[in-house]
Amino acid sequence: MKILLAAAFAALVCTSAHAATLDTIKQRGTVNCGTAPNLPGFAYTDDKNVRRGFDVDLCRALAAAVLGDADKVQLSPLNLRDGFATLTTGGVDVLTHRLTWTYNRDNGTGLDYVLTIYYDGQGFMVPKAMNVKSVNDLKGASICVAQGSTTELNIADYFRSRKMDYRIVTFQDLDEARNAYDQGRCDAWTNDRSALAARGLQLKNRDAHVILPEIISKEPIGPLVRQNDSQWAHIVRWTLFALIAAEELGVTQANVEEMKKSEVPEIKRLLGIGDDLGQKNGLSADWAYQAISRSEITARSSSAISARRRGSA
């Protein structure tokens, strides 16, 4: 038993420690991603029991770029607390999660942020009946919040610097925070505005609530990988850059076959025609083409973006 345990432990440590992530992925045949457990628009399970959302699509795009098959993914729903440790120990290859890029998370954790995919910001929701027009009117209010790395600190900083007192009710889980707010436990509910918008849809009466105009923080959000494996970090970064370039150049999943015949040099380079940019990172020449054609991110990301826009409306 002990020997078995030791062997299992050794296998765990050794694979995560010494092999390059890309080799491990090719050998294993799947890209392992950690995503939020349930966040409409970003990572959620649809009614056909399929994981969907922007973060999930990112993972599929990576699998397409590396393995040529967007379905060769293993998606681990991870909460905040487990996310970092799971990535550190090799349980996942990349966190395509909603984790804010902060100093404390980027430094001294053995992990690296790859790039910012989008900027979120912390906002407040209140019942319309309260007649509150600004966060600055929330002096003495009880505020429901779900734990985040920066969420509680942001409120503390904002209220303290304005000499306003408040009472915080901190939940582990976004849904419980919303339910408690819905039950009237708190005067206001705070979180990233994308989360307020997405989770707010499940309030008993969504129209009776309003998001206040203030955004009290800047939350750069993007994927994380383990430190000291720049090849894998570069693959994640440049796959995302390729997808952004595709959107700018008007290349989508629907028209990518046509675009292969394009004479625009940038598109040809992007799709790996007449050039092989993939080999520098151990990928095939058409890795970006694979990411665009096999993952639906270019077609579907609009749902996430519209959720985001509702949040800042």
Place this chain on the structure above:
Amino acid sequence: MPAATPDGGHASLCPPYSPPRRSRFALPHGSLAWRVFAIQAVVLVLIAAFLAWVAGNVIANITRLNINTGFSFLSRPAGFEIAQKLIAFGENASYFDVFVIALINTVVLTAIAILFATLLGFVIGLARLSSNPLVAGVAAAYVEIVRNVPLLLQLFYWYFAVLRPLPGPRQSLNFFDIAFLNKRGLFVPYPVFEPGFGVLLATIAVMVLVGIVLAWMNQRHRMRTGTGLHSVRAIALLLLIPPLLVAWLTGFPLSWDVPALSGFNFSGGMTVIPEFVAMAIALSLYGAAYIAEIVRSGIRAVPAGQIDAARAVGLRRGAINRFIVIPLALRVMLPPLGTQYIVLLKNSSLAAAIAYPDLMLVFAGTVLNQTGQPFEVMLVTMASYALIGLAIGAAINLLNRRVQLVER
């Protein structure tokens, strides 16, 4: 060939027989004891080697991955706010202060839950043994239902069951203008100690001490002569005078901070948050179901002959319970009761689900998220739970030893 004795000597060759000298460390070669010792030593070495290898591996990987380690983060400012603070907590509080506050919250919740679970558990345990079928049936149904529904579900049930019927802050239930109850919690007056309160407290303490000595003397006198000291009641009344005098001289150094509605909510006074109430109710009810079974098994374990004998000497029902059943049952009950208390402590960590700021939510949650040092934070959290659990275990063992001494 003479038969070999177990210790390896040849009995017939060495008369008179002298027992082999055995020291603790020189075990005779080939004996069962030696084999056991050798096996244990090998296993111990293997475990030690395994742990050393794991530790070495962890250290090597932490170094390779550039992970910050150590506990220096405990002295860095935490910066965030906590819903329930039983000790003062300023803006510059460190992560260590946060840890202490969270630990106190866990201990207070566990202590309250243990108290109420025990009281309720005894009542239900006795009810299950009642000869009244309705009472026994209700108690049995309670135990079976509560034990078979996951605690986490019960927590959510109680949390929203507590929240739902309560009014908002402006429609608070008002108790004589000094205490208020609404969705934000129970607001009660908080004592404010003014200068001079220490003197008053000291006077009271001295008088209580004098009272205890008097009671002890009275008891001794009664044991010797059969009658108590006649003057003891009068002297006891006299003990009330010094504290009253001091209170009057210092101008009654205690006032109350009464909560008052201002803005969104009541300010001033003390707040009992609904998360705490829900946790205390759920944990107490859950623990009570298990404790009821422990009580029942303890009482059932008392031999019927003992009770018959007590009846035969003419003891009344109350006296039988007090002098025969309870002392005997307590012996059986205490060890599992201690285990149950530790289980309650560990179950209290579910509090994080309904926003009660305990060790798990605040320290192993927010602090972990903010510092990004999961190894250290989890180590401290686990050690804290282990230490509180061991302390509960030690207390119960102490109590158990005292109960066991009754045995003759």
